[in-house]
Amino acid sequence: MSKPHEAYATAARHGNDPRELEASVLLKSASRLQRIKDGWSATMADLNPALTYNRTLWTIFVTSVTEGESQLPKEVRQNIANLALFIFKRTVEVQATPAPELLDSLININRQIAAGLLQKAS
DSSP, X not given: OOOHHHHHXXXXXXXXXXXXXXXXXXXXXXXXXXXXXXXXXXXXXXXXXXXXXXXXXXXXXXXXXXXXXXXXXXXXXXXXXXXXXXXXXXXXXXXXXXOGGGHHHHHXXXXXXXXXXXXXXO
């Protein structure tokens, strides 16, 4: 299952905890980006698909928290929107001037958000 919206649909059908699902897809994306960073020369062909996957995740997250029906506090919604804007900007930077160190912030943000989601899910 390579598309984030498909993962969401599957989870909804099977009743999975949304926080665990969100953490899982964030960790999957972070892992893909880390693999590319670690093998930079050999994995350049995988860069754009991995960046697109990550951007799609964040598009889903920001869309869901900025909808009027979101139950999250306004401050949390704003923080997620700000993170998404940073992710989008950094993605464009990486695509324009590919450099492995530019992936660090994308990887770290995904891992930190996933850790927080998993902590709350427990």
